[in-house]
Amino acid sequence: MSGPTERNETMLEFTTSQPLTLGVELELMILNRRDYNLTRGSDDLLELINRRQHGYDIKPEITQGMIEIGTAVHSKTSEMLDELTAIRTLLVNAAEKLNLGLAGGGSHPFQHWRDQRIYPKERYRLVSELYGYLAKQFTVYGQHIHIGCPNGDAAVRLTHYLSRYIPHFIALSASSPFHQGVDTLFQTSRLTSVNAFPLSGSMPLVHSWDEFNDYFAKMAHLGIVESMKDFYWDIRPKPEYGTVEIRICDTPLSVDTPVLLAAYAQMLARRCFEEGWNDIRQEHYLTYSYNRFQACRFGYDAVLVDALEARQTSLLEDMLETLNALLPHAQALGAEREHAQLRERVLKRNIDSQWLRGIHESSGSLPEVVRRQSERWMYGEIGRD
Amino acid sequence: MTLFSLQTLALNPLTAFGLILALGVLGGQMAKRIAHLPSVTGYILTGLIIGPSGLGLIQHDLLSEASLFSDLALGLALFELGRRVDLSWLNRERTLLLTSLITSALLFAGLFGLLIAFQLHYAPAALLAAVGMSSSAPILLEITRESHAEGQVTERLLATAGLNGLFSLVAFGLALSYSHFVSASGVESVFLRPSWLVLGSAALGLIAGLIAIRLNAWLSGRQREAQWVLLFAMIALVVGLAEQLAMMPAMALLVFGLATRNLRSGDTLTDPTLLARSSFFFVAFFVATGAQLVPSELMRLWPLAVAFVLLRMALAMAPWALAARSNGLTVKRGALLGLALTPMGSGTQTLMLLVPSTLLASQSSMLMPATLAVLCILELIGPLVSRFALKHAGETHE
Numbered sequence: 001m002s003g004p005t006e007r008n009e010t011m012l013e014f015t016t017s018q019p020l021t022l023g024v025e026l027e028l029m030i031l032n033r034r035d036y037n038l039t040r041g042s043d044d045l046l047e048l049i050n051r052r053q054h055g056y057d058i059k060p061e062i063t064q065g066m067i068e069i070g071t072a073v074h075s076k077t078s079e080m081l082d083e084l085t086a087i088r089t090l091l092v093n094a095a096e097k098l099n100l101g102l103a104g105g106g107s108h109p110f111q112h113w114r115d116q117r118i119y120p121k122e123r124y125r126l127v128s129e130l131y132g133y134l135a136k137q138f139t140v141y142g143q144h145i146h147i148g149c150p151n152g153d154a155a156v157r158l159t160h161y162l163s164r165y166i167p168h169f170i171a172l173s174a175s176s177p178f179h180q181g182v183d184t185l186f187q188t189s190r191l192t193s194v195n196a197f198p199l200s201g202s203m204p205l206v207h208s209w210d211e212f213n214d215y216f217a218k219m220a221h222l223g224i225v226e227s228m229k230d231f232y233w234d235i236r237p238k239p240e241y242g243t244v245e246i247r248i249c250d251t252p253l254s255v256d257t258p259v260l261l262a263a264y265a266q267m268l269a270r271r272c273f274e275e276g277w278n279d280i281r282q283e284h285y286l287t288y289s290y291n292r293f294q295a296c297r298f299g300y301d302a303v304l305v306d307a308l309e310a311r312q313t314s315l316l317e318d319m320l321e322t323l324n325a326l327l328p329h330a331q332a333l334g335a336e337r338e339h340a341q342l343r344e345r346v347l348k349r350n351i352d353s354q355w356l357r358g359i360h361e362s363s364g365s366l367p368e369v370v371r372r373q374s375e376r377w378m379y380g381e382i383g384r385d
Numbered sequence: 386m387t388l389f390s391l392q393t394l395a396l397n398p399l400t401a402f403g404l405i406l407a408l409g410v411l412g413g414q415m416a417k418r419i420a421h422l423p424s425v426t427g428y429i430l431t432g433l434i435i436g437p438s439g440l441g442l443i444q445h446d447l448l449s450e451a452s453l454f455s456d457l458a459l460g461l462a463l464f465e466l467g468r469r470v471d472l473s474w475l476n477r478e479r480t481l482l483l484t485s486l487i488t489s490a491l492l493f494a495g496l497f498g499l500l501i502a503f504q505l506h507y508a509p510a511a512l513l514a515a516v517g518m519s520s521s522a523p524i525l526l527e528i529t530r531e532s533h534a535e536g537q538v539t540e541r542l543l544a545t546a547g548l549n550g551l552f553s554l555v556a557f558g559l560a561l562s563y564s565h566f567v568s569a570s571g572v573e574s575v576f577l578r579p580s581w582l583v584l585g586s587a588a589l590g591l592i593a594g595l596i597a598i599r600l601n602a603w604l605s606g607r608q609r610e611a612q613w614v615l616l617f618a619m620i621a622l623v624v625g626l627a628e629q630l631a632m633m634p635a636m637a638l639l640v641f642g643l644a645t646r647n648l649r650s651g652d653t654l655t656d657p658t659l660l661a662r663s664s665f666f667f668v669a670f671f672v673a674t675g676a677q678l679v680p681s682e683l684m685r686l687w688p689l690a691v692a693f694v695l696l697r698m699a700l701a702m703a704p705w706a707l708a709a710r711s712n713g714l715t716v717k718r719g720a721l722l723g724l725a726l727t728p729m730g731s732g733t734q735t736l737m738l739l740v741p742s743t744l745l746a747s748q749s750s751m752l753m754p755a756t757l758a759v760l761c762i763l764e765l766i767g768p769l770v771s772r773f774a775l776k777h778a779g780e781t782h783e
Contacts, residue, residue, distance in 0.1 A: 032540070033471065034646075043779070044537040048713045097713055098537055099474040115533075117782060364607040 011213050012228065014152035017242030018073075020270055020333070021148035022080060022262045025070040026251050027061055027141040028091075028377070029108055029370075031101035036370035038065030038111045038139065041100045042119065048094045056087050062124045063116040063139045065108075067091075073148070077263045077338055081256055085382060088255050092378050101374035104257075105356070106141055106176030106190035106250025110366045113137045113180070123229075134197060140190040141251040143173060145262050146243035147269045152209025154273065155237040158244045159203050160280045161272040162235050162265070163288060166248050167295035167304055168319050172261055172345065173249035174299050175352035175373075181366060187299035187353040188250050191292070199225070200232040202288055207280050212237065234292070244269075253352045253373050254380045260345070263338035267326040270333060283307045300349045319346045341383075401451040405443070406665055408435055409672035425527050425671055425768040432675020433765075439676075448673055458670035459732055460624040460638050461617075461663050462522035466550060467590075467642020469543040480711040485545040488704045488723070489552040492518045495700045496693065500755070503689045508567050509752035511560035512737070516756070517697055519553035519730030520546040524768050527667055530660055533782030534775040537713060538722045542775075546726060547639065554636045557736060558583035586627055586636035593623045593637070594644025602650055616659065635732055674731065674764055682754045683761040690758035694766075701726045718778045725774035728767025733760060 030041035042060040045067060049058060057070035069087050074080040095102050116136045118128045128135040149155040174187035186192075194200050206212045219225045228236060234248040246265055252258055271277075286307040294302035295315060302315040323343050330339035344350075359369045409428045416427025435442040475482045496517040500510035525546055529539055562579040597619045604611050623641050627634035660667070683690055702723035705712075709719025730736075737756055775781050 033474070034468065040535040040780075041537075044713065047715075094713075096477050099471060099478070099540060364605045 012152075012216055012239045014149075014155060014209055014237070014239040015242035016150060017148035018075070019148050019150045019154070019273060020266055021073045021075050022077065022266055023071050023073050023146040023241075023243070024080065024084075024258050024262050025057075025068055025144040025146075026084075026104070026258055027066055027068050027143075028251060029101075029103040029105065029141055029374075030065050030067055030095075031103060031108075031370060031374055033099050033101050036101060036367045036374065038063075038108050038116065039100065040064040040117055041098065042067045044098055045091070045094055045100065048097065049090060054090055056083075056090065058087065058091070060119045060121065062119060062127065062135060064119050065111070065116060065139060066119075066141065067102075073146075077259045077266070077335055080262060081259045081382070084255055084259065088378070095378070101371070102378055103370060103374040104141070104175065104251040104253045104255075104377045105352070105370075105373050106174070106188050107179060107193070108139070108141075109178030109356075109369055110181040111139065113139060131197065134193075137193050137196070140176070140193045142190065142247060143249040143251050143258050143261060145246040145249070145258075145265045146238060146241055147246075147265055148243055149237075152212065152237065152239065155239075155242075155244050156203075156206060156209055156212055157278055157280065158269055158272050159235050159237055160205075160284070161277050162244065162246060162268060163202055164284060165268055165322070166234055166288070167291045167302060167315055168264070168322065169246060169248050169261060170292065170295035171299045171302065171315055171319070171351065172264065172342070173252050173257070173352070174296070175250040175253050175356065177353040177357055178360070178366065178369070183357070183360070186297050187351060188296050190250050191248070191296050194232055197232040199230055201234070202285060203231075203233050203236060205280065205282055205285065209237075250352070253355065253376050255377060256382050257352075260338055260342055263330075263333075263335045264326075264342055266333055267329045267335065267339070268322075270329040271326060274329070299351045299353065300346070316346065316349070398450040398453060401443075401447045402454050402669055405432075405451055405669050405672045409668040412672070413668065423528055423768040423772050424531055425524055426765065428668055428671030429675035429678075429764055429768075432672040433678050433680070434675075435672075436676025436678070438679055438681065443676055448676055451669060451673060454666050455670035455673040456624055456628075456634070457621060458523060458663065458666035460620045460634065461659065461666065462526050462731070463550070463635055463638035464620050464623075464642040465526055465660060466522040466543060466547045467639040467644075468547075468646040469540075470547040470551075470639075470643045470646065471544065472643075472647045474544070475548075480708060481541060481544060482548070484704055484708040484712060485548040486552070487708075488545065488701055488726075489518045489549050489556075491700045491704060492549075492697060493556055495696055499692055499696050500689075503692070503755075505751055505755065506567075508560065508564040509755075511563060512557065513752060513756055513759075515553055515556035515560045516730055516733050516736060517553075517693070517759075518556060519550045520726045521728035521731040521764075521767060522546065522550065523667060523670055523731050524728035524764075525725070525771060526660055527671075528768055528771045529775065532772055532775060534780040535782075536778070536780040538718050538725070538778040539775060539780050541712060541714075542722050542725050545722075547643070549726070550635070550639050550730065551643075553730060554586075554633060554639070555583055558633075581631075582633050583636060585630065586632040586634070587640045589623060589627060589630070589632060590637040590640025590642075591644050593619055593641045594648060597641075597645055598648055598650050613659070613662070617663075633736070635730075635736070670731075678761045678764060679757045680761055682757040686751075686755055686758040689755055690762055693755075693759050694762050697729075698724060698727055698770075721774040721778040725771045725778075727763065727770040727774075729760065729763040 030039055032039040042064050059068050061068045071080050071083045113136045116139045118124050176188045176190040179189040204215055206215055235246050238245045249261055287305040291304045300316045303312050304315055304318055305312055330336055356369055359372050409431050412431025413424035413427035416422040417424050433439050437444055493514045496514035497510050500513055558579040565574040600615055601612055623637050624634050627637040702720045705723035706716050706720035709716045
């Protein structure tokens with residue numbers, strides 16, 4: 001057990017932030033335009049982009065076939081879309097000069113993990129040393145959504161609250177049906193790579209920021225973690241930003257879908273805060289992994305199990321019910337348009353993984369699948385999906 | 386013939402191929418493990434040691450028996466290099482096209498001037514300078530494959546090598562036309578023959594590209610193995626037909642690759658494993674290349690050969706260093722890209738066979754010896770220099 005002094009040394013300070021503000025991070029694929037395999041291009045892209053001041057958050061990721069972009073803090077999702085579109089323009093101009101492709105999607109359909117190169121940065125080197133091949137297999141691409149929280153207690157509550165809706169986010173973003181050249185039958189295969197990490201899964205059942213700090217202090221004292229970055233949870237508090245971070249989503253194929261996912265998270269968070277939700281209990285987590293698997297495997301056709309009410313329901317119905325309940329929150333946030341788009345997406349069962357499968361079915365070629373997904377991210381019309 | 390010459394065993398092509406391959410692999414591995422050299426250098430050194438200029442274990446007729454396999458390797462490499470020329474990229478990125486064009490022009494002018502200074506006549510000087518514009522497709526591809534080189538320097542290196550190859554063959558065709566003119570050949574030899582060589586070969590490559598795309602689409606991506614065999618078959622066909630029709634196989638193959646990369650639906654005709662799957666052809670090719678080196682010519686003409694090599698390296702590095710920033714590179718990486726172009730066009734000796742015999746006899750008995758002397762240096766140092774350049778450009782896999 002750690003004493004009070006040790007606990008203070010490892011205490012995490014939760015930075016206060018404006019509630020319900022948003023930010024997203026997107027991990028993108030860097031491709032060659034010959035066979036659309038992943039290529040080592042993050043350094044070349046960054047070198048070119050950084051020749052001029054641009055003020056955007058664009059940085060390397062664990063392997064060199066990845067690049068990460070992040071938005072500033074926004075309260076309106078329309079502003080977030082404007083920023084993402086501007087970042088896309090900047091990236092596409094540089095990528096065209098270097099003859100590189102950029103694409104969304106949760107994983108590359110046919111890359112071989114052993115070919116990937118760890119980005120030469122101390123943290124990634126340490127991760128690679130610790131996790132061996134898992135680090136290279138972590139060449140998967142996700143969207144992270146940050147939601148501003150007033151304090152640590154609110155962040156803990158919101159983290160538990162959102163865990164109930166993880167299957168929704170999975171279905172809305174699923175875009176990794178292929179893995180190492182094979183159709184997995186899953187809508188998202190990316191999460192299987194994440195599951196392999198020992199500190200993946202969900203946050204333990206803590207009820208307040210103080211309890212969270214106790215847990216963190218224990219883990220740090222035991223030498224298992226050094227910072228929050230060492231937790232690969234689906235949702236985690238991010239004390240330095242003052243946010244809760246949803247990490248479950250695949251990077252969507254279009255540049256505007258991330259904004260819809262962020263809007264959905266914002267509506268849910270508002271509902272959580274407005275209703276003063278505090279129903280934290282173990283029963284909610286009894287079916288967490290099962291529901292998560294169902295959404296990964298079947299997308300909208302998943303069957304969710306509610307342990308408290310001991311009933312099964314279809315994911316599609318659950319999402320529509322949730323969206324109905326969220327309408328007043330969407331109106332309060334000025335996000336009616338995003339709400340309508342989400343509803344339409346669900347009703348049409350619009351899922352990126354099926355779009356990818358469709359191309360594979362007609363062409364029989366995985367490089368062709370990647371070529372089309374690259375075109376969609378780089379040149380896709382906003383609001384078309 | 387030595388006492389131990391394998392000629393006495395009357396090897397058939399397959400035995401010759403097997404022998405070349407086995408010795409090549411051993412040599413390549415020794416070079417790699419003991420001296421940390423590229424495998425390619427090991428293959429070439431093996432060829433040099435066992436070839437006519439070395440121990441004489443393999444003589445010229447045995448090499449020609451196995452030429453089928455090395456011709457295929459060259460064909461595969463040129464096809465792949467042609468695929469690296471992406472016209473839509475060049476259209477967007479004119480700087481790359483311009484840098485390649487300037488590099489080629491500088492190489493031709495500089496080498497031509499140097500050869501004139503070394504008392505070669507205009508025609509042979511132009512022929513050798515034209516060849517000096519190009520870089521060896523098999524060596525560059527094998528080095529990038531073996532060192533897992535990836536990135537902007539590698540991409541631009543292979544694209545510019547493809548372009549320089551095309552420029553070099555056109556320049557060679559023109560130089561050939563001039564050679565016929567100065568050797569007082571008829572109109573047919575002056576105009577028709579070089580046109581047939583350049584334009585006819587390009588047309589053959591284009592037609593092959595169109596057919597391959599059609600057939601590939603018909604097979605569909607679900608028949609990957611069949612598509613691979615078809616692609617291989619088409620490459621073999623183009624090499625064979627170009628030889629039968631007395632064309633330039635190099636031009637036909639480069640255009641074939643270029644067509645499949647740039648024509649509609651051609652992007653489905655791709656196989657990243659093409660070179661890896663064909664590695665045995667490449668081993669045979671490099672051993673045969675080594676066996677054809679003639680160090681005695683280098684001993685005789687070393688001042689010319691050394692000057693040629695140094696000037697060629699400088700002329701390739703200078704424009705790439707100067708245009709580096711416009712190409713999205715640092716000056717250092719630009720210069721290294723130019724340096725990586727060092728290995729000279731493979732198949733140079735085959736090209737020289739197209740030179741009119743009258744010219745060889747009358748104007749320049751130095752053309753072939755000079756070519757062989759230059760090749761002797763470049764084949765041996767080329768792979769090493771390219772690997773060095775790519776490594777220091779940060780593109781190889783540590």
